[in-house]
Amino acid sequence: MKDKTFLMIPGPTPVPERVLLEIAKHPMGHRSSEFSKILESVYSDLKYVFQTSNDVIVYTSSGTGAMDAALSNLINEGDKVLCLAIGNFGQRWAKIAEGLGAQVEKIEVEAGKAINPDELKAVLAKDVNKEIKLVTLTQNETSTGVTNDVKTLVSIIKEHGALSVVDGVTSIGAMDCKMDEWGIDVLVSGSQKGFMIPPGLAFLAASEKAWAVHKECKRPDFYFNWTTNRKSVLENSTAFTPAVNLISGLKVALEMMKEEGLENIIARHTKLAKGLRAALKAMGLTLFVEDEAIASTSITAVLPPEGISVPDIRKIMKNDYDIVVANGQNKLKDKIFRMGTLGFVSERDVITAVGALEATLYKLGHKFELGAGVATLIKYMNK
Numbered sequence: 001m002k003d004k005t006f007l008m009i010p011g012p013t014p015v016p017e018r019v020l021l022e023i024a025k026h027p028m029g030h031r032s033s034e035f036s037k038i039l040e041s042v043y044s045d046l047k048y049v050f051q052t053s054n055d056v057i058v059y060t061s062s063g064t065g066a067m068d069a070a071l072s073n074l075i076n077e078g079d080k081v082l083c084l085a086i087g088n089f090g091q092r093w094a095k096i097a098e099g100l101g102a103q104v105e106k107i108e109v110e111a112g113k114a115i116n117p118d119e120l121k122a123v124l125a126k127d128v129n130k131e132i133k134l135v136t137l138t139q140n141e142t143s144t145g146v147t148n149d150v151k152t153l154v155s156i157i158k159e160h161g162a163l164s165v166v167d168g169v170t171s172i173g174a175m176d177c178k179m180d181e182w183g184i185d186v187l188v189s190g191s192q193k194g195f196m197i198p199p200g201l202a203f204l205a206a207s208e209k210a211w212a213v214h215k216e217c218k219r220p221d222f223y224f225n226w227t228t229n230r231k232s233v234l235e236n237s238t239a240f241t242p243a244v245n246l247i248s249g250l251k252v253a254l255e256m257m258k259e260e261g262l263e264n265i266i267a268r269h270t271k272l273a274k275g276l277r278a279a280l281k282a283m284g285l286t287l288f289v290e291d292e293a294i295a296s297t298s299i300t301a302v303l304p305p306e307g308i309s310v311p312d313i314r315k316i317m318k319n320d321y322d323i324v325v326a327n328g329q330n331k332l333k334d335k336i337f338r339m340g341t342l343g344f345v346s347e348r349d350v351i352t353a354v355g356a357l358e359a360t361l362y363k364l365g366h367k368f369e370l371g372a373g374v375a376t377l378i379k380y381m382n383k
């Protein structure tokens with residue numbers, strides 16, 4: 001049905017009506033005092049969500065822009081960089097670093113697995129001359145639905161002395177990410193994931209230690225330059241013309257996040273994802289990440305039943321039930337489908353999605369007890 005589409009993909013995610021109405025207003029002058037007030041509120045609330053006292057820079061770009069901004073403000077040609085890659089987004093860090101002329105070493109794991117802290121320890125222990133300048137990692141790997149233990153990994157990196165550069169794009173606003181307490185040096189995120197606004201903004205915060213390394217960066221990017229961008233943050237302004245409407249929408253979204261409270265937001269994501277996982281299993285489906293300890297609470301990857309194709313499932317979900325679920329990426333294309341429980345998602349949404357998936361699988365001839373998914377989900381949510 002027209003105008004009824006519900007996105008259950010890992011970004012863009014659904015947007016609350018309050019935010020949509022805000023974004024629909026006439027654009028403001030980006031140098032006006034009214035807009036400066038909005039920025040003041042946004043910069044302050046971003047610190048709350050990032051759990052940091054560091055300034056948070058807002059870029060008008062997609063999330064990858066902030067990843068680019070992270071590395072292009074730290075790396076000089078020839079620097080050694082260690083990239084912990086558990087999927088496509090972890091590999092993206094390596095590609096950016098290579099483009100900047102870094103010598104990239106990687107720890108890679110099979111899709112569906114997380115980084116083993118002991119392996120990181122062993123690799124860093126071999127770097128006796130402390131040549132590795134920074135380590136990149138992904139908190140929540142969107143391509144597989146695996147969450148790394150960032151707290152432990154960052155503590156190991158800290159012990160070595162390298163900077164930790166963390167992709168928090170599908171983790172911030174969904175799962176715990178304590179920038180200051182865990183000692184993360186650079187943390188980035190993007191608007192269309194846990195922040196409940198459309199694509200177009202990216203966020204970056206850096207520790208004092210990272211700022212000192214930035215000072216030694218010989219050719220930082222112009223648009224993404226940390227120094228010029230932070231100067232504007234301190235003046236409740238932006239370096240260039242930002243996506244003013246998105247920033248007004250972000251102000252409202254951040255107020256909603258503060259109202260709900262980070263702890264409650266995290267608990268909601270955990271409950272929805274775990275309920276969804278239980279329901280999928282009850283429908284006789286196999287989860288791509290079986291280990292609960294590393295399973296994401298914002299993205300769940302699922303294998304289709306034997307003899308039923310991912311494109312058919314996605315097509316019926318979309319055409320008959322107006323729910324969009326994501327395909328797998330690259331090698332996992334048509335091998336898995338991914339359901340987002342990220343951002344502005346409630347129990348109703350997951351009950352609806354599980355019901356629609358049951359109906360879809362029923363139409364496609366999957367043999368299972370019709371209703372088992374929804375029943376399991378409802379019981380899980382009310383236990």
Ligand SMILES: *Cc1c(COP(=O)(O)O)cnc(C)c1O
Nearest residue numbers: 062063064089140142169170190
């Ligand atoms: C979405 C996403 C990004 C950024 O992607 P953009 O398309 O540039 O917004 C980065 N990392 C992860 C883990 C993501 O899910």
